[in-house]
Amino acid sequence: MGRRSVHTAEELRELILDTSTELIEANGLAGLSAREIARRIGYSPGTLYNVFENLDDLVLTIEGRLLDRLDLALSTVPQSSNPAQTIVRLAQAYLQFTQENPRLWNLLFEHHLPPGRDVPAWYQVKLEGLLARIETALTPLYNHDPASRSRAARVLWAGVHGITSLSTTEKLSIVPSASARDLVDDLVAHYLKGLNERQLAD
Amino acid sequence: MGRRSVHTAEELRELILDTSTELIEANGLAGLSAREIARRIGYSPGTLYNVFENLDDLVLTIEGRLLDRLDLALSTVPQSSNPAQTIVRLAQAYLQFTQENPRLWNLLFEHHLPPGRDVPAWYQVKLEGLLARIETALTPLYNHDPASRSRAARVLWAGVHGITSLSTTEKLSIVPSASARDLVDDLVAHYLKGLNERQLAD
DNA sequence: ACCTGAACACCGTTCAAGT
DNA sequence: ACCTGAACACCGTTCAAGT
Numbered sequence: 001m002g003r004r005s006v007h008t009a010e011e012l013r014e015l016i017l018d019t020s021t022e023l024i025e026a027n028g029l030a031g032l033s034a035r036e037i038a039r040r041i042g043y044s045p046g047t048l049y050n051v052f053e054n055l056d057d058l059v060l061t062i063e064g065r066l067l068d069r070l071d072l073a074l075s076t077v078p079q080s081s082n083p084a085q086t087i088v089r090l091a092q093a094y095l096q097f098t099q100e101n102p103r104l105w106n107l108l109f110e111h112h113l114p115p116g117r118d119v120p121a122w123y124q125v126k127l128e129g130l131l132a133r134i135e136t137a138l139t140p141l142y143n144h145d146p147a148s149r150s151r152a153a154r155v156l157w158a159g160v161h162g163i164t165s166l167s168t169t170e171k172l173s174i175v176p177s178a179s180a181r182d183l184v185d186d187l188v189a190h191y192l193k194g195l196n197e198r199q200l201a202d
Numbered sequence: 203m204g205r206r207s208v209h210t211a212e213e214l215r216e217l218i219l220d221t222s223t224e225l226i227e228a229n230g231l232a233g234l235s236a237r238e239i240a241r242r243i244g245y246s247p248g249t250l251y252n253v254f255e256n257l258d259d260l261v262l263t264i265e266g267r268l269l270d271r272l273d274l275a276l277s278t279v280p281q282s283s284n285p286a287q288t289i290v291r292l293a294q295a296y297l298q299f300t301q302e303n304p305r306l307w308n309l310l311f312e313h314h315l316p317p318g319r320d321v322p323a324w325y326q327v328k329l330e331g332l333l334a335r336i337e338t339a340l341t342p343l344y345n346h347d348p349a350s351r352s353r354a355a356r357v358l359w360a361g362v363h364g365i366t367s368l369s370t371t372e373k374l375s376i377v378p379s380a381s382a383r384d385l386v387d388d389l390v391a392h393y394l395k396g397l398n399e400r401q402l403a404d
Numbered sequence: 405a406c407c408t409g410a411a412c413a414c415c416g417t418t419c420a421a422g423t
Numbered sequence: 424a425c426c427t428g429a430a431c432a433c434c435g436t437t438c439a440a441g442t
Binding site for chain 1: 229230232311312314316317353354356357359360361362363364365367368371381384385388389391392393394395396397
């Protein structure tokens, strides 16, 4: 029919992304469908495929924006003269972010690309940027040993991720979300203390 | 048509579960469909619903068996007189198990029940049984403080889960799977050392 | 150029009808 | 009692046709 664009290409793109985000926040990845997006924005399903290659492409775009938002949240964490305190603050900011956007955050782990398709390069870049924030905070403890610093950053990242993952996945209520913060604090405090003892022993 | 059962009810159930497991191992949850299972076992789709309530019920059954297999694997870990070493061995056994069954293991985190439906009680019981293995290994360090012991067990469990999760989710290749074992060892060693220092300070 | 909507090849689940 | 297969209400994606 050739509806004379009531929306610019950019507006249409935002409309699709916003609507998709709402659907995911309401019901997770299972709540997202091309036809439902189309219904809500008042276009036909085919129109989505003028804007995005397919649903995976759309979801990756949403994931990219989510990583940007997390990066922004971490960027506001004030640095402390005590590296351990900086790390604790970063971990708590991460935890808070995931708890504020649980279904959206879960998307990062629910959604898988079809076998053979790789994650785009920009996605890896964003992840590495986030990890770099932790590495930077660890530098005062490790400026002589980048390999150990890198490992410590990954262990901390994965550890905090594990706690948040188990606390937001209702299916593993082993970690009640009320105590996630305690667990994160405990992890960071004792792990860093263990690292520090090792350094003193050197 | 009333095919005169060439399979007993029990055989049919196993056939469905085995075929479903194969589909998941090949392509993850996305590769599982009631119609595809039916095609492979040579029954009509409707027959699945004589055996299982629905696909969620089927998937939960597979998850239960998976948790049983993990429990079995952990049960063969020899206890050491050094609690830290027992924990390291348990963590490594967990890691190995998840790496041997990556897609099946991911099922536990990809699959979500529809909103409102709770995880069955037997599922929670199995999870708590697994956690109890870690708590038991920690007892020598903590027999006077069950609350701290419980927290330490949860932190270790979540931490190892986080490392394995990031290493098997191809989308977060921040943790190359080659180094997952190093990260697990590092986490357990330094976390326990940090705990231990605190105890000595008490 | 942009958008539609029918078409194709799929889903999960139910249930009357068959043996 | 067990099983079928049509039916219903959905999917993602493509693409000829319309304005």
